[in-house]
Amino acid sequence: MKALGSRRRHPAAIAVLLLLGLVVTGGLYSLLAPKPAQAAVATTDDVGAGTKLFLANCATCHGISGHGSQTGPTLAGVGAAAVDFQVGTGRMPLAQPGVQAARSDKVMFTDQQIASLAAYVATLGPGPSVPDSQYTNGDGNIAHGNELFKVNCAMCHNFAGSGGALTRGKYAPSLRNISGKQIFEAMATGPESMPVFNDNNLSPADKNDIISYLHELDKNKNPGGLNLGNLGPVSEGMFIWVFGLSLMVGAAVWLGSKAA
């Protein structure tokens, strides 16, 4: 304790104290912060016709007939592709209210259940159906896909497909390592804030080209170094301001100080 006390005027003491305080506060917060409650999902019996699944899991927000309520939009006309995308990516059922549903690795339903849900919602009104695998396998023209991606997608999803910020807390998610089917469905249905890119705008073959380009991006290997999320100048500038500048300041202080 005495040794500690004798070092309390050491130039690094303030920095060490600050760091300690931050770590303790952060650690306590992560321990004590309320966790999102895990919704208990009834794994319904295998009979699970789409209607029953819908009434059990979706009708609270989307209405008993699927035509929407105050808390959820109508599903008439969204098509089977929208259900396959929203439920298949774990966005629905919504884990918690917020500006935007986040992708989740916890998919609440089996493929079979999703298919029957999608079949039910498709009966509510005509809409895009789940795409054929020949348009989602990603063996299209990568160069053309790159061109289309830069014009139509890159402004929100970033040139490297890393996603980016939108207005008021909404965001465009990362497109890295996403299955071709889900990329196709997102373009066809326009989930969340994303506009629709229907088959008259980007033909199914065009969409497959974009998928091919994105899958090619996924194969890119890191040539070394931190990529800082590939988010562009904001994250990189922040990094150099915080770490680079404090390093410079530290070096200047050290150079100017007198040796003991």
Next chain:
Amino acid sequence: MSEDGTEPAGEQASQPGAAMGLDLGHLEGSGAIPERFTNPGLPPHVHRLADHDELAARRAERQVATLFGISMVATVIFLVAYFAIDQNTYQFIPGIGQANLSNIVLGVSLGLSLLCIGLGAVHWAKTLMPDTEVTEQRHPQRSSPEARDQAVSTIMAGGEASQLARRPLIKYTLGGALGLFALPLVVQLAGSLGPLPKAALSTTFWRKGMRLMRDPELTPIKASDVTIGSVFHVMPEGIDKSDHLLEEKAKAAVLLIGMDPADIKVPKERSWGHDGIVAYSKICTHVGCPVGLYEHRTHHLLCPCHQSTFDVTQDCQVIFGPAHRPLPQLKITVDAEGYLVADSPFREAVGPSFWERG
């Protein structure tokens, strides 16, 4: 750096006759500022540990040598890694993930090598090299009076010898020639700033009757293709034949948005569109970035550069950010075959403000 001793509190010797200490009580002053402040001089030199303690000096020597030694080891690692590690080896690195091993080892070792040379040199200078304060007086810049007089007389004698004062014709023509010679330099400088923009800032490639074409394929768009909530990135018909393709593209880019006509709040916007389909310039009125981030639920159009946000339901009014003017709307209609065409050029200049525009 030596980890053992804390910083000794700099023992500042109190200067006799200098400022008065706070603990000396009240003293009646004369109220006048002294004629000259006495120069307090340099604080007394404080010796470093290594100056009088041979052990400390030897320790500092070892520390410097260790830093140089680390640098040598790192350089050797670099040389070995350069030949030993295959260019295509990928390895999991904590904090980075899968990354090219060769590049990382080369970068880290070379960086460490240079850093340790620097750290060693600084540590050496701080602990062992002489640190006594040295004052070097500046030598006077003014020459001696004799040298100054001599310089003046030399110049005057030269002027006299060249008969400049006696022959004013030469004096004035020489002045004229040298003065005129400056003009070509000025003219070239002004000319190299480029031609005046004339109307190029106010006009775009769009003309009445031009079809709206998909970018980058340049295929025409039927009004029936534009479903509600969809977005098309548009270029004017024939832009690929333009002589100045990139300049024209940078001004003519248009965003075509399919909306529910009931959502449009401004009658002018509805009448300039077609059945809820509206076309707006994609060039931000702030500094000209492409505004392409359209949210089809909120109808917000966001510029990625400085977060200017335009409300498409209100004729692209600015609702957030540094832009000052709404995005210009392109008046569109459909032709006989059902394709979307421009009904007129842009009625105002697109993009950021400029001097003549105000």
